[in-house]
């Protein structure tokens with residue numbers, strides 16, 4: 682279980698994340714919904730260790746990660762798909778995927794990744810920069826998967842991607858999550874995608890968690906009211 686307790690994150694004097702607490706069970710999929718500028722990226726970067734926290738704690742199965750560098754968190758089972766994907770445009774698809782394998786030790790892309798993303802196999806010798814936005818998102822997910830995560834963290838994966846591909850990515854992640862047995866934390870503004878993917882929903886507003894709901898009892902209008910300006 683990933684446990685986040687009273688996390689506070691700031692840029693200098695500017696506090697962005699205020700006393701955020703939540704847990705993620707194994708194989709659970711959690712959505713963090715919120716408008717632009719509400720703190721989604723800041724929160725997720727602090728989980729993976731790109732940003733330091735000012736206070737609070739992050740533990741995975743009781744292992745303290747709060748002050749660990751990113752690579753230690755990856756070794757412990759966290760993996761991050763950043764907003765904007767950040768693939769390497771001048772590396773091939775295959776090289777991009779393998780760039781995520783530093784700690785899992787794969788020398789070749791495992792077949793299951795190509796099974797879930799066949800287009801990446803077809804394009805494995807092409808440069809990442811030649812892929813469409815949706816294909817680059819699949820590539821970024823594949824690069825994160827090759828570290829064998831226990832918790833896959835995705836920051837606004839639907840941004841700039843066409844609806845048919847969004848649907849496909851949600852379906853693929855659902856099957857992958859069960860087959861490979863990992864949890865998902867996804868930040869989103871697109872409710873339909875989160876509904877396809879997540880068991881539980883948090884809403885973040887100016888750095889505070891202001892609402893929480895399980896999918897089983899979800900009031901979509903309520904969540905939407907937080908997402909519209």
Ligand SMILES: Nc1ncnc2c1ncn2[C@@H]1O[C@H](COP(=O)(O)OP(=O)(O)O)[C@@H](O)[C@H]1O
Nearest residue numbers: 692695697715716717718719720721722723724
């Ligand atoms: N590097 C930074 N330095 C200072 N303030 C930042 C920085 N990055 C983001 N912020 C501010 O932090 C707040 C939350 O931003 P962010 O986490 O990117 O939100 P979201 O991902 O929900 O759009 C915003 O007010 C934003 O302007």
Ligand SMILES: [Mg+2]
Nearest residue numbers: 721722764837
């Ligand atoms: Mg963001």
